[in-house]
Amino acid sequence: MVLEQKQTLVTRSGASRVMAILDALASADPAVFPDGLSVADVARMLGREKSVVSRQLKSLLETGMVARRSSGRYELSWRLFALAVRAGDQRLTKLAAPLLLRLTETVRERTYLSVLSDGEVLTVLSEGSRRSIEAANWVGRTVPVHRSSSGMALLMDYEDKYILEMVRRGENGVSEREAREFLAQVHEARRRGYSVANRIFDPELLGIGAPVRDFTGRIHAAVNISGxxxxxxxxxxxxxxxxxxxxxxxQASLCSDTRPGADPSDL
Amino acid sequence: MVLEQKQTLVTRSGASRVMAILDALASADPAVFPDGLSVADVARMLGREKSVVSRQLKSLLETGMVARRSSGRYELSWRLFALAVRAGDQRLTKLAAPLLLRLTETVRERTYLSVLSDGEVLTVLSEGSRRSIEAANWVGRTVPVHRSSSGMALLMDYEDKYILEMVRRGENGVSEREAREFLAQVHEARRRGYSVANRIFDPELLGIGAPVRDFTGRIHAAVNISGxxxxxxxxxxxxxxxxxxxxxxxQASLCSDTRPGADPSDL
DNA sequence: AAGGGGCGGTGCAGAAAATGCAACGTCGTG
DNA sequence: CACGACGTTGCATTTTCTGCACCGCCCCTT
Incomplete structure (x- = not known):
């Protein structure tokens, strides 16, 4: 797809030479190259000398950016993955803060960012509505999974059986009816894309939640509105x-390009 | 063979220079640098000329690997995350996730999937037990080979000589006794099929690990339980x-799933 | 206002890479 | 066994990078 005229711009800086190779490794369809790319593969894709590619890959190998399979072919290494994971955690709260602020301005209710921690919903960030009556700031506190819209959002990807068990385990005072009700709410949330906890945590509170997925596609956090x-x-x-x-x-700001079909040549 | 040894701290190849900068950006404590790193910050961390760092960051900025905040400071950007999605073994992580979940459900302790990366155990995936006391989530972090049950599992197929060498190389504080003890544990693991690290990583922690083999029989990863x-x-x-x-x-699902390119369009 | 210090960035000559070509050993395959 | 493809290396040339000095900028202090 992308194999066309790369040589025009690619030779500028050292970093972009590195990137070109990494891009080639990343954009290779794993169905076509199930075992990584050979030196010659990359050389063809980039239209460069195989000797150059050989040496660059060797260099990248030493730095740990790429790994070599037993077949001798190259692939992006786990180190890159680890790098992104470490940085991803930092990014979440950093990027979420302004978004919570904007969301709060729009809906004029308190908004939250929460994650799953020890089987409970832990609020890590919140933005107040500045109205005299609003939901409380729960940053640093935990809430049982089954009593919040964030809980529903955070559990959206799990299997029903697991959700039920989790809910039952969370607090000993959960009736079977409550648990099933919660599950039904999660199902609805899957359909809608967002969860609604109407007078569940508190008879006067209503929460709306949605899951935040990280670059691996896993649900990493949830944003919710409550009031x-x-x-x-x-x-x-x-x-x-x-x-x-x-x-x-x-999610877009966390990683703007996670679609596998997307062409990364948008530079 | 690499004829020359790394003589200086300063990096030799262009690729490792890039990696050093990315590493610095990724490992910066967000509490200390809440708004990214400045050119001078990175230069100090790496012990390099600020002019060099400035130019490298500019180059990385053009490639999209780093981004610049309004404050002028740098942080990792979407390009890295886009790459990271394709890094490592996507098939492995995708197929392992539900299995970790089920395993966690059974044993009610945190479970991990890890791989060998640069001679260390890198945690790739983890599923929490949702109990208040449990092992920590180490995704994206590395642990020395000789201090974990995963390390034992990952090294199970290597020859003794190689294992010892690897253990000694991993961390300079490994005593000969420790190394031999580790080797003995690996031998036991071979016999049993799974490894046990009883109060090795931490005096309160116990880990049980098992290797994951691909269809050729080669050990690709390890799953472990820790608590x-x-x-x-x-x-x-x-x-x-x-x-x-x-x-x-x-392992069965790794072999049977013939669609390695199955897309994570669940975002 | 002036000075000091830290910051990011640039120009330049010398130093140190990468580059491309050719060649070599090594695999599988026909 | 020859053939082609592959990965790798030696070498002269070219290109890039490095380190130093320096500049303009901003902020804080005096």
Whole structure:
């Protein structure tokens, strides 16, 4: 797909030479090259001398950016993966903060970013609505999974059996009816894309949550809106929409290109 | 063979220069550098000329690997994350995730998937037990080979000589006694099929690990269970059994899934 | 306002890479 | 066994990078 005129711009800087090779390794369809790329493969893709590619790959190998399979072919190494994971955690809260702020401005209710921790929902970030009546700031606190919209969002990808077990285990006072109700809510959330906890945590509170996926596609966190039920109830759909676009923006800024079919030649 | 030894701290090849900068950006403590790193920060970390770092960062900026915040400071950018999605063995992580989940469900301790990377054990995936006391999530981090059950599992197929060499190279503080003890543990692991690291990484931790082999029989990764020694110790055999069947299932799915390019379009 | 210090960035000559060609050993395959 | 493809290396040339000095900028202090 991308094999065309690379040599025009590619030879500028050292970093972009490195990137060209990494890009080639990354963009190789694993179905076509299930075992990595050979020196010659990369050389053909980039239209360069195989000797050059050989030496560059050797260099990249020493730095740990690429790995060599037993077949002698090259692939992107785990080290790159580790790099991204480490940096990804930092990025989440950093990038989420302004988005929470914007979301709060839109819906005028308190918004939260939370993660799953020890089987409970841990709030890591929150932005207040500056209205006199609003949900409380729960940063640093945990909430049982089954009592919040974030919990529903965080569990969206798990299997039903697992969700039920998790809910039951979370707190000893969970009735079977409650658990099944929660599960039904999760199912609805999957359909809609966002979860709704209407007077579940508190008879006066209504929460709307959506999952945030990291670059691996796993649900890493959840964003939710929470506030007085009487005020939010009429706007559930609208708020859900806002929430979804906020999360989408967050994911985009976390990693703008995770679609495997996407052509990374947008530079 | 590499004829020359690394004589200086300063890096030799262009690729490792790039990697050094990315490493610096990734490993910066977000508490200390909440807004990315400045040119001078990176230059100090790497002990290099700021002019060099400035030019390299500019180059990396053009490739999209790093981004510049409004403050002028640098941070890792989407390009790296886009690369990281394709790094490592995507098939492995994807297929392992549900299996880790199931295993965790069974043993109620944190489970890990790790690979050998640069002579260290890199945790690639982890699933928490949702108990209040459990081992920590180490995804993206590395652990010395000789201090974990995964390390034992990953090295199971190597020859003794090589294992010892690897252990000694891993960390300079490895005593001869420790190394031989590790080797003995690996031998036991071969016999049993799974490895046990009882209070080795940490005086309170116990890990049980098993190797994951691809269809050629080569060890590609390791799955391990880790948690408080007092809780796991009575169930080592049972957990080992569960671990082995989980790994067996994972290996089966690795072989049967013929669609390596299956796309993670779940974003 | 002036000075000091840290910052990011640039010009330049010398130093140190990468480059491309040719050649070599090594695999499989026909 | 010859053939072609592959990965790798030696070498002269070219290109790039390096380190130093220096500049303009901003912020803080005096």
């Amino acid at each position: 007085p039920a009487f005020r939010i109830e009429p706007h559930i759909q609208a708020f859900g929409g806002h929430l979804l676009s906020a999360v989408k923006a967050l | 408080p020694a007092f809780r796991i110790e009575p169930h080592i055999q049972a957990f080992g059994g569960h671990l082995l069947s989980a790994v067996k299932a994972l």
